Amino acid sequence: MTKPLTGAQIMCEALIREGVEVMFGIPGGAIMPFYYAMWDYRDRLRHVLCRHEQGAGHAAEGYARATGRLGVCIGTSGPGATNLVTPIADAMMDSTPLLAITGQVGSHVLGKDAFQETDITGITMPITKHNYLVKNVDELPYVFKEAIHIATTGRPGPVLIDITKDAMQKTTVPNWDIKLNLPGYKPTYQGNRRQIREAIKLLISAKKPLIIAGHGIIMAGAHRELQEFAERLRIPVITTLHGIGAIPENHPLAIGMPGMHGWVHVNRAIQECDVLFNIGGRFDDRVTGKASTFAPNARIIHVDIDPSEIGKNVRVDVPIVGDARLVLQALLEDLPPPSELAELHTHASDWMEHIREMQDKHQGKQQYKNRAAMANMSLPPHDVYEALSRTLNARGNYRVVTDVGQHQMWAAQLIDWNQGPRTHITSGGAGTMGFAVPAALGVAIAYPNETVWAIVGDGGFQMTNQEMATIMQEGLKNIKVAVINNGYLGMVRQWQELFEHKRYSGTPLSGPNFAKLAEAYGWKGITVERSEDVQSAIDEAHATDGPVLIDFRVEREVNVFPMVPQNKSIGEMILSESQA
Amino acid sequence: MKKHTIVALLQDRPGVLSRVIGLIRRRGYNIESLAVGHSETPGVSRLTIVVESEHVEQVVKQLYRLIEVLKVSDVTDDPTVEREMTMIKLHAPPAARHEIISMCSVFGARIVDVGSNTMIIEMTGTPGKVENFIEVVRPYGIKEMMRTGRIAMVRGARGHNAGEYVEPATNGVAVPALN
Numbered sequence: 001m002t003k004p005l006t007g008a009q010i011m012c013e014a015l016i017r018e019g020v021e022v023m024f025g026i027p028g029g030a031i032m033p034f035y036y037a038m039w040d041y042r043d044r045l046r047h048v049l050c051r052h053e054q055g056a057g058h059a060a061e062g063y064a065r066a067t068g069r070l071g072v073c074i075g076t077s078g079p080g081a082t083n084l085v086t087p088i089a090d091a092m093m094d095s096t097p098l099l100a101i102t103g104q105v106g107s108h109v110l111g112k113d114a115f116q117e118t119d120i121t122g123i124t125m126p127i128t129k130h131n132y133l134v135k136n137v138d139e140l141p142y143v144f145k146e147a148i149h150i151a152t153t154g155r156p157g158p159v160l161i162d163i164t165k166d167a168m169q170k171t172t173v174p175n176w177d178i179k180l181n182l183p184g185y186k187p188t189y190q191g192n193r194r195q196i197r198e199a200i201k202l203l204i205s206a207k208k209p210l211i212i213a214g215h216g217i218i219m220a221g222a223h224r225e226l227q228e229f230a231e232r233l234r235i236p237v238i239t240t241l242h243g244i245g246a247i248p249e250n251h252p253l254a255i256g257m258p259g260m261h262g263w264v265h266v267n268r269a270i271q272e273c274d275v276l277f278n279i280g281g282r283f284d285d286r287v288t289g290k291a292s293t294f295a296p297n298a299r300i301i302h303v304d305i306d307p308s309e310i311g312k313n314v315r316v317d318v319p320i321v322g323d324a325r326l327v328l329q330a331l332l333e334d335l336p337p338p339s340e341l342a343e344l345h346t347h348a349s350d351w352m353e354h355i356r357e358m359q360d361k362h363q364g365k366q367q368y369k370n371r372a373a374m375a376n377m378s379l380p381p382h383d384v385y386e387a388l389s390r391t392l393n394a395r396g397n398y399r400v401v402t403d404v405g406q407h408q409m410w411a412a413q414l415i416d417w418n419q420g421p422r423t424h425i426t427s428g429g430a431g432t433m434g435f436a437v438p439a440a441l442g443v444a445i446a447y448p449n450e451t452v453w454a455i456v457g458d459g460g461f462q463m464t465n466q467e468m469a470t471i472m473q474e475g476l477k478n479i480k481v482a483v484i485n486n487g488y489l490g491m492v493r494q495w496q497e498l499f500e501h502k503r504y505s506g507t508p509l510s511g512p513n514f515a516k517l518a519e520a521y522g523w524k525g526i527t528v529e530r531s532e533d534v535q536s537a538i539d540e541a542h543a544t545d546g547p548v549l550i551d552f553r554v555e556r557e558v559n560v561f562p563m564v565p566q567n568k569s570i571g572e573m574i575l576s577e578s579q580a
Numbered sequence: 581m582k583k584h585t586i587v588a589l590l591q592d593r594p595g596v597l598s599r600v601i602g603l604i605r606r607r608g609y610n611i612e613s614l615a616v617g618h619s620e621t622p623g624v625s626r627l628t629i630v631v632e633s634e635h636v637e638q639v640v641k642q643l644y645r646l647i648e649v650l651k652v653s654d655v656t657d658d659p660t661v662e663r664e665m666t667m668i669k670l671h672a673p674p675a676a677r678h679e680i681i682s683m684c685s686v687f688g689a690r691i692v693d694v695g696s697n698t699m700i701i702e703m704t705g706t707p708g709k710v711e712n713f714i715e716v717v718r719p720y721g722i723k724e725m726m727r728t729g730r731i732a733m734v735r736g737a738r739g740h741n742a743g744e745y746v747e748p749a750t751n752g753v754a755v756p757a758l759n
Binding site for chain 2: 121122125126129130133150182183184185306307308310311312
């Protein structure tokens, strides 16, 4: 190609070359040259105009998390760029491949406090995997190639490219043939064979082994290998919040979620186990509780693609750096034949029986749904989840995006997650309220033929509900929003109730009539106040050919149990108010 | 808390120092000294940093996450040669000069400027020796002082040659220097 192109045209071409089809953004002064060029590429690069850059960032995240592909968001300089900071930080915490493109003031005024100038590369340095400030049009082809490579390989993450307005306007003949030159970036994919054999030895000698399946399984597409490996050795599988979907919850070896709002039998099993095999989880403090008391009897095997995660939060006996799928394949290759595993299988059934006994005693789902305390409530939140779980699993073909707080934990606990990987999407590490509605928009664009449910609290909903307009403008009929409306910032209120003498500072929350608000945006809005109306509302949402919001006005002061108080051992769980 | 000497090789790109320092700042560790400059390989900078930290292993691992970091090691317990340089502008009236000059010769320090009432002294040595020298000349009156920070090199064949991390320019096309 010898035709000179503007920097902005090169940006479009570079994105198309890397397989980008959709971008979420908002134009503004410094980024206008990019939007000028975009017009010529509009049949190949779909631009979704969001209502706030935070929404654009979360939409790109939702798209990326649902597909495994790169999510792209765009903002102009200054406030446009700073509004992207929250989704960038969120993508960093949840290892989401995200490319943020920001316009920057002209290079001749850079650093002179020009209109809408912000040092966004400086601001985002600690919350990006890498970032770039481009002032020279000739660098654009290489920078886009390198940036997208970094965002999507190894442990994925957000990369930001900040481009001065003049670099977008100048023309050059792009050189697309520059080889990547990244001597300091060589992710390890293949696990060390000696360590892999060591892991097998440990697992085979274990009497009470456990697998923790984390986000790495989902990102590596390792769910089949995981199931096969667990089945071959008959090891119970725990799924973290981001590991949901790694194994269907109705699988005989699946035992559920660990940690702060995990199940009693899962946390107790962790405290009892003798070998703990964590693949693609990072021992987040919401999983481990007080780390020094975590799994005291276990030898720990930790597989992670990021070497800096190993040994960060808990001591590790067998570290394996590598891609979850490749490591599991190697593990499967090196397993002894079934004939040699007979003794192991005997231990395995004793161990599983013990876990199921604990589960029956404290059982998660049914027990917490049917507690006597809920008998007098006109709409306990649990009824909403029960109906959603039943209906969604009967219909199939769905994805669920949750926000952050009580409703998020209930969704993780109470929905039967049998749909496979990338069907449960939430903001985990950063805990970003306002994630769900815009992220659902990104998911719905990626999967127009599936029903995308956003489950969101009334607090988080009011942080980004402006994206209802984007959803309408884009004609996304497959989005259904369930607001779990309890008139509180519920999780904070729960902590205030349990640990802070019910001092409800700043947590009671009023809102508009959400159903009417939805109607104002052109959606269908439904209000539900009684348990007996839940099912018909969900059915109506499914039957409606367009976006629907259901305002579930649930009982106001219901807590998420079980619960491990912060920085306590996961062996010390609170099961109900009376124990707090 | 133990003081650690970390040696790192970095790609010479804008902002790389800021990334390294930001990572250490994020953990709340104090940087006692920092020296950075060219290595033997074009395009690769070499940095020696001294930090007080209990979890330096984790810092080293996290530094590797930075795309432009080629190699990092904690050389605290390795056999190394460590040097630091200082320049001191000393109050030196004619009557004191003779004494100062003989002090300098004991420490192998050089006098690089003489003014009517001042001298600039340049001194290089191990950080401990530099420290001693400063204490010895302090009574004369230090008007200005600048220390470069520690630089360190592992003895023997092992070490931090940057050449092995950087491929020569590939397929005849020069990679554009970023910015």
